[in-house]
Amino acid sequence: MPGSFSSWPHLTLRAPSVLLSSILNSREHPFGRRYWSAKCPFATMAARATRILSVHRLNRLPENQSIAEWWAAERGTVEAAVVAEAADIIRTSDIPVGFPTETVYGLGADATRSSAVRGIYTAKQRPSDNPLIVHVDSIEMVQRLLNPRQVNGVELSTAEMNVIPPIYQPIISRFWPGPLTILLPNPSHSLLAKEVTSNLATFGVRMPASPFARLLIHVADRPLAAPSANTSTKPSPTTAQHVYHDLKGRIDLVLDGGPCGVGVESTVVDGLSDPPAILRPGGIGIEELRTCPGWENVKIGYHDSSLQLKEAPRAPGMKYRHYSPKAKVVLFDADSNVVSVAKRVLEDLKNPDVSVERVGIIRTRGWAPGLGLLPSANAMEQNLPSLPKEEVNTHIANNSHDGSGAVCSSPFIFEVPLSNGEPCAKNTRQVYDISLGKSTESIARRLFSALRTLDELNVHIIYVEGISDADGDLAAAIMNRLRKAAEVEMKI
Secondary structure, three states, X not given: OOOHHHHOOOOOOOOHHHHXXXXXXXXXXXXXXXXXXXXOOOOEEOOOOOEEEEOHXXXXXXXXXXXXXXXXXXXXXXXXXXXXXXHHHHHHOOOOEEEOOOOOOEEEEEOOOHHHHHHHHHHHOOOOOOOOEEEOOOHHHHHHHHOOOEEOOEEOOOOOOOOOOHHHHHHHHHHOOOOEEEEEEOOOOOOOOHHHHOOOOEEEEEOOOOHHHHHHHHHHOOOEEOOEOOXXXXXXXXXXXXXXXXXXXXXXXXEEOOOOOOOOOOEEEEOOOOOOXXXXXXXXXXXXXXXXXXXXXXXXXXXXXXXXXXXXXXXOOOOOOOOOOOOEEEEEOOOOOHHHHHHHHHHHHHOOOOOOOEEEEEEOOOOOHHHHOXXXXXXXXXXXXXXOHHHHHHXXXXXXXXXXXXXXXXXXXXXXXXXOOOOOHHHEEEEEEEEOOOOHHHHHHHHHHHHHHHHHOOOOEEEEEOOXXXXXXXXXHHHHHHHHHOOEEEOO
């Protein structure tokens, strides 16, 4: 193993089937199931048998216990065996693991091994110049990344110690563990695989608030490179089912910890610049940061639109289109007139030059159910000929979790007649309406799930009611994601 992480304690618990799988799936092994193509920017892999294993019980850290004490108490349980298997895959395999965090589900691999990190890019079909965030379980792990004792078996001098820049101490003390990623200088003798940083001089690191995520990192004894566990450009996954939908056949294991509590990715900040800058909005907002010493003048360093292709991204989510379903997303400004929006939707439905049979509506705070287009009070109870309500209900049941509020509510369905004649398939259009709730927190938790639900129902256009960026920092993060997902943004 490269670097000083090889000297850290290793678990000896290893299932024979996992060991055999890691050997057979090795890129160098002549009988490996994966093969690589020089003509394709992404490796091609044979379909894998992807499993979802539950770790719901490990979502809470017992009071007055450290992660190490918690793990010692859990040894021998069914869930501990699942964690141990996932940790072994991370240490010995080049196939990443899907796992829950408080923000979105991550796709984790050993950040110190190039072959493992390349496995992330392969599974996600992600451009290799899009840097990855490193996840750690402790400040001590960050210090080991900044001050490796050896690299590739060569002992390094410890005369000069790299330290976490003092600018970060106030926000680490307040927001870690939590949805905050900081940029640090990458040491000249870095333990991190070069694929993590995309050849940048810095790397992003965060300590997740999710106790389970920190437990997995602790047991694996490796820093995890972990982007969102979805196909690149698609909406981020907030449930294990979302991960399975996108990555089935590409990874071996998805750990199911239930829906994510935040629903949008971490905030990324650069404290190495003067003044400090927010490179990606997320769970921690600019006003919260400005209450911390040294961060009073933090500026916004991102654009809601993607960078031009020639520009190098300083953080994930800056360069390429993200969060996009297959359907065309039309985003309406929060101040748009509701009557005008309904008129625009109806015009699209009736336009003979646009082939639109099904549309989705995502509401937040001001739009009436169905935008007032419902032809009757009983419309929600109709069984639609091309997609029976039972099929919709089955889809929702497979993607719902009780009590969390993190998965969108079931869409109600109605038909919009295109003329005054007798309703039939040719002169009606199907509309699927989803409410995200009125609170910013509810909207954040349910947004990605709603986009995915409507995509799986094969709608052609999704009309989204935006919220005001001025409604708070989380609202700004929501609108950032929506603007990146939208093909069209309108104010009418």
